[in-house]
Amino acid sequence: MNDQINIKIKNILEKNQVCLFMKGTPEVPQCGFSLAVSNVLKHLGVKFNGINVLEDLDVREGIKKFSDWPTIPQLYVKGEFIGGCDIVKEMFEKKELQAKFAEKNIPYNN
Amino acid sequence: MTIKLEEIKSLIKEAMPDAEISIKDLAGDDNHYSATIKSKVFSGKSKIDQHKLVYKALKGKMGNELHALAINTEEIK
Numbered sequence: 001m002n003d004q005i006n007i008k009i010k011n012i013l014e015k016n017q018v019c020l021f022m023k024g025t026p027e028v029p030q031c032g033f034s035l036a037v038s039n040v041l042k043h044l045g046v047k048f049n050g051i052n053v054l055e056d057l058d059v060r061e062g063i064k065k066f067s068d069w070p071t072i073p074q075l076y077v078k079g080e081f082i083g084g085c086d087i088v089k090e091m092f093e094k095k096e097l098q099a100k101f102a103e104k105n106i107p108y109n110n
Numbered sequence: 111m112t113i114k115l116e117e118i119k120s121l122i123k124e125a126m127p128d129a130e131i132s133i134k135d136l137a138g139d140d141n142h143y144s145a146t147i148k149s150k151v152f153s154g155k156s157k158i159d160q161h162k163l164v165y166k167a168l169k170g171k172m173g174n175e176l177h178a179l180a181i182n183t184e185e186i187k
Contacts, residue, residue: 083157
C-alpha cells in the first residue's frame with residue numbers, strides 16, 4: 001500500500017479512540033449501512049469521529065487494504081478493527097459491542 | 111453494476127462446498143442482498159475472519175459488482 005496513505009490512516013486511528021470510516025457524516029450519512037452503525041453508536045452514547053470516505057478517495061481505498069475488508073463502513077476502537085455493519089449490529093444485539101467498549105475503557109450508556 | 115443471486119450462491123458454494131446458503135434479494139434490483147451462510151469452515155474463527163472468507167469466495171466482487179450484501183455466518187459443528 002502507498003505509505004503516505006497508510007501513515008495518514010494510522011494517524012487518524014491514533015487521534016480518534018472510536019473511529020467510524022463511513023459514507024457521509026454522522027449527521028448526514030449517505031448510505032444505509034453507515035447510517036445503521038452511526039445509529040448504534042449514537043444509541044449507546046459513544047463519542048465517535050466519523051471519517052467521510054466520500055471526501056477522500058485515497059482513504060476510501062486505503063482503509064479497505066489496511067483492514068483487508070472490502071466494504072465501508074468500518075468501525076475501529078483504539079486502533080482495533082471491530083467490523084462492518086453486520087458484525088457491529090450483531091455484536092450490539094448480543095451485548096458484545098458494549099463489552100468491547102467496557103474492555104477498552106470507552107464510556108457508553110448501557 | 112449488478113449480480114444475479116444464483117451467481118453469488120455458486121461462488122460461495124464453490125469455495126465452501128458444505129455451505130447451507132440462503133440468499134434474499136432485498137430490493138428486487140440484483141444489487142442489495144442478504145445472505146445467511148452455515149458452514150464448517152467458520153468453526154473456531156472470529157466473525158471478522160468468517161466474513162472475510164465469504165468476501166474471498168466472492169472473488170473481489172464485493173464492493174464492486176456487488177454493492178450490498180448483508181452477511182450472517184453461522185458455524186456448523
